[in-house]
Structure formats: structure tokens, C-alpha cells
Amino acid sequence: MLDGRGVAVADFDGDGRLDLAINNNNSRPTIYDNRLPAGNWLRLELVGSESNRDAVGAKAQLSFRTGDGAVRTLTRWVEAGSGYASQSAFPLHFGLGDASAVEAVEITWPSGRVARIEGGDLGVNRIVKVEEAAGG
């Protein structure tokens, strides 16, 4: 039995599903390729300007409509360093289930700036790079 320590989460093979890499004490690591049947997704890569460039501390709130028409809002934060001595990928990954569109994303940058992006421009199952605008 392996003695797992740090765990890093990222989409290593670029298929839209988050995979896992685990460092095991005194043995070989384990990498799990996620092949679960999975829903739609959207990934946000945030680039700070006034804020730190990796946007660590930024909060993104993404809303979408669920099957019954209700609006659901997910909140994620950019972080670096958690778990046990582990760092996972910077981009914010949002699973969307069956939803094929996003209503809107609101980003609160570490600088305090708030930016709102309407969903029509975003699509799903892709990576969207968002830069902190100089004006707001």
C-alpha cells in the first residue's frame, strides 16, 4: 500500500477533466488520469496587472442555469499552496453539468477591482484567459 503525501490537481492531458498526481513517501508516484463520464466545464486563466500576475486571491463567481431553469452560482478562488505541501494548477476550473452556456462571471481581483463578463462571450468546454483591465 502506497503512502500518499502531496496531491496536485490539474488537467494533465487537456481533456477537460481534472487529473491527480500524488507523491508517495519512499516509493513511485501515482498519476490518475480522470476518465469519468463528466459534464461540461469552463476554465478561467486569470492574469493580474495591478494585482499579482498569477491573481492569487482572486475570487470568481460563475452563474449558469441548471436543468430546471434556476440560476446557480459557483465561487472559486485562485490559490497557491494548500493540502499538504501541495500546489495545484492556477486556472479556475468550473464543472457545469449539463449546462451548455454560462450566464455571467464576476471576478473580484486581489486589487479590489471587480469585472463582470457576460456569458455569451465565454462558451463552454474551453479555457478563457482573462486579464485585469487597467480601467476596471
Place this chain on the structure above:
Amino acid sequence: MTTRQKVSWGLVVAPVVAALVLVPLTLHGMAQKDEQHARFHNAGKTINGFLSSYCKGVEAALAQGEVSPVTASYSRGYRAPGRGRWIWSLPEDESSVAVFHRRAEGATDFSAAELADEMAEYFGDFRSVDKTICKIDLIEQLEIERSAVLTVKLIYDAVDSGGQFFQDRHLVRWYLVNDAAGGEAYDWKIERDELVEGFRVAGERIGLVEVDLAASGIDFEHRRDPNLDMKRFRSDLQFGVIQHASGGISTADYDLDGRPDLLFLDGERLRLYRNLGSTENGEPRFADVTAESGLDGIGRTHVGMFADFDNDGDRDLFLGRYLTPNRFFRNDGSGVFADASAESGIDVTVPATSATLLDFDRDGFLDIYLGVNGNAFEALPRLPFYAQNGKPNRLFRNDGGERFVDVTEASGTGDVGWSLAVATGDVDGDGWPDLAVANDFGRKNLYRNNRDGTFDEIAREAGALHFSGGMGLTFGDFDDDGSVDLYTSNINSNQRWFGEDMTVSQYIRNVVRTKWIYADVFEYWRLYRLVGNDWVELGQQIGEGNSLFRNRGDGSFDELKDSHTGRAGWGWSVNFFDVDNDADLDLYAANGWISNTPGTDL
């Protein structure tokens, strides 16, 4: 005598004078207590032996096709009043797996014959078993040499008659009786049993597929720090267990080609692998770039953090190391790292275990909070539940991307526990990042950012104190209310009975005998002020396992005790992430993931 005997611990944790009174009291009758303690431990050992023979019985039963090797663990006098027959519910489908719950049907009394019948039906559905785990969860009562009541975890990885993989996890309460004929000998048998909870996860093993490392280009194998080898340094090394702690990992796109790369840390030689993109079959491929990236030959690293510390458009690298100077490398923009340790200001020598990045002063430059353990050559953790003789954690302020300045003291973040994990989250939602610390042999610390460069420690007020062997921390909003929740991994399983009265009393006697009680009296006093004098309750909390704290929305927390997240095993790293893109944050905790089903608390 039973372990439930109550002793007035209030005396112990009361101030100095009371401690002085206690010493002669405790010395009196110490020999007798020591003997009881030895018998208690011996009983525990024999129960562990009984559990491993139970697991072997399960394997033998499946090999032989009949259940007598299992039923042999039950007493001839087995009788379970009101037990009912254990049956499976209809499955709930979650992703590609089906989840069945087991429950007791009816409240009929159960006899040995009915038990054998139920077992035959249960194991009759197994084609083969890959792995069996039989472990003590908690010893609830123990009459040495006579009887015991305990909860037990039974976990089987198996294949059913239709060829499908499944895992059964049962938590059962066993009433054990010693059937041996007198004397000190043990022959434990189950006299009665109750189902606490049980579930089966069944499905094709298509979910998380283990990658063939050789094919994917990863030849790293973790090695411990040779300087912490107990066999070689036994005489100097007081806390040799620390060699088992290493094993950090980081992923970031260090070369900005859009693909997440991988950094493995260990005691001998860290390795950086560049992600080359996936094969036609969708398997990830990597190449070892340790040497060409300028990172060859670096050992004793516990943690690595990639980030653009100087905001010049590429990701630099910080390495936190164990009792050897930390390192700092600047990325030259082409994926080659130049050693800038000497002028970085962060090349201090501390027993670093973990790190988290935050911009605590919101100046646009990422600062580093370093989790620091104790010095294993100088000390053991003193007070196994509230060790305060570790080295202080360190907060380094990043000044304009030029250098790091140690602001630990001014910021008030120098936790002196034996820290294993640190994490950042905006707990109170004010836009200023706060800090959480998990201490081994200790408590959680929560540092609220006061927006002026200082922090206040608020774990107790926020409801997140939680004493336990803390090993991992992760923040995430699992209930979609917009506030960060906290999941921590802690020591679990049979370590928990260190918290029992008998063991606590043995500990106290040792503390008195070694005179440590005099050295630590202020720690006891602080502990008393934090939790009062119910040390047995405290002992129960230690080793309860992982814990999930729900943010009330104002930066204070409720611990969710019944969220099925506690028994993930001996947890190190933990992560919130959405494994199946269903929009619910799931949890991955070292030895397995726990799925968050819509409308439930995980």
C-alpha cells in the same frame, strides 16, 4: 477496572500550585498504575491481532467458498438483541458508479445460525477479493482480559459474481468477549454486533485510471532524506518520524506553453517534468527537464511553489527545505531557473514542511507563508495534543519582487506548533487573505488579516480550534453560499485510543516523572484556558479523523460531524475539486475521494 474511570484532570491543568500538589499524589501508586497501563496496551495489541485474523478469515472463506473461517471469529454464545438483518438499499447512481447503503432491517434478535445465513448470502456474491482491511476505529469500553466494546472498520475491495469491481466499507460495533480459559491468555470472540453504517461503491474501474509511469516518461521515485535516517543517526535524532513526512508536489505551467508541468520534492533529488501533451490515447506524456532547467541536485526539499514573484511574466520557484537553507530561483523567461537564493532573503534554515502564497498586504506582490515543524534533532513534540515547542512559522513579505523580508514577529503569525500544513483563504470575505495552520500534535490556528500588516489568531472564536494530528488543509466553497469552507485531514483510526483515560493518565505520570510538567506548566495553563479541564473529551477529539467546517458566512464555522468525510483514513493532502464536472465540489483525501451529491452534505 475500566477505562471509563474518571480522574480529576482539573488538578493537572490548574496553575502552578496545583501542579506542585499533584506531583507527590501522582508518584504515590505509580508502579501499580504502570502495570495497569501495560495490561491495557497488551489488551489493545491482542485486539489488533484478532482483527487481522478476522481479515484473514474473510480471505480464507472466499478461497474455500464457505463462511466458517469468518464465523469462527464469533462466540458460541453469540446473540444480538434487536440487531435485524443487514440488507442493501437500491443504488443511487453517482457518475459511473452505483452507491448502495447497508441498513439493518427489522429489530429482531439475531442468533448464530441467522448470522451464518446472512454471511453466506453476503459473501456468496463475492467472486474474489483483492484487498481486506480490518481496523479499530475506537475502543469504547475495555474490561482488561474480559470484554471490550469497539467500533471497527471493515473494508473489502472485491469483484462480484457478475465480474464488477466494488468496494464495501462497513463501520460496525463489536462486543468482544475473551473466551480464553482464565489467566492472561486472550481468545477474543464477537458476542454481539451492530451496524453503524455500511456502503458499497460499485462500478467499472474506468473512473480514475492509473497512468503507466514508464510510458508517460516519469521515472521519479521518492527517497527520504538520508540525513534523517533513524538507523544511522539514532543517537542525535530525537524525532525520527519526520523522515516519513516528506513528499510535497507542485503543478504549474512553468514554461507557459499552456500545459501543467510537475515538480516532485523529496529528500535526495527533486525532479521537474515538462508536460509534452497527451498521446493519441489521451495518456499524458512528460519529459524530465530537471537538469536543463537548472534545478539538478537539490535534496531535502519538502515543498515547492511556482509563481511570478517579480511580476515579470514568468513563474519563479521557491523551495522550502528541511533544516537546510531554502532556495529561490528566478525564471529567465525561457523555462530556465537562475539561483537567486543568496540575495532573496528567504534562504533561512528552518525545519520547513509546507508553504502557501498570499498577497497579505495587497501591494501586488506575492508573499510566502512558510509552515515550520520542530527541529527533530533538538526535541520531541512536548504535549502530544498541544505541542508548543516547534519552531515558529514564518511570514515573508515580498518587497517589490526584489527580496523577501521576514515579518513573522510584526505580523503575529509565528505559530510554534509542529506545523505540517498551511493554507490561505479569505475566511471573512473582506478581500484580505487570512491564514490557516494545521499542527501535528496540536490544534488549528486561524489568523485573521487585520488589513494593517498584522493578524489576530481567532481559531477558538471562529470554531475551528479542533485538536488533532493535523496534516492537511484545503479551502473551498462546497455549499455554494459564496464563503470559503475548510476541510482538514487529521490522524484517524486506532491512534485514537491514545485519547482514552488510561493512556492520558499514563502520559501525565510520565510527564511528572520526567519533570516536564514543570517546564510545560504554562502550556498546560494555556490549554486549560482554551478548552477547560475536560481532557477526556479532548482526547476523543484527537484522532476523530478528517473534519469539515462549514463557514456560516461571517468567518465563523460549524463542524459537520455527520458528513461522511471523517473516516477517509490516515489523511495527508486533501483537495476540494469537481472530479466529474457536475458543478459540485468533491473532496479528494489521500486514500480515496468522497463525492458531493447534489442536495446533500457530501
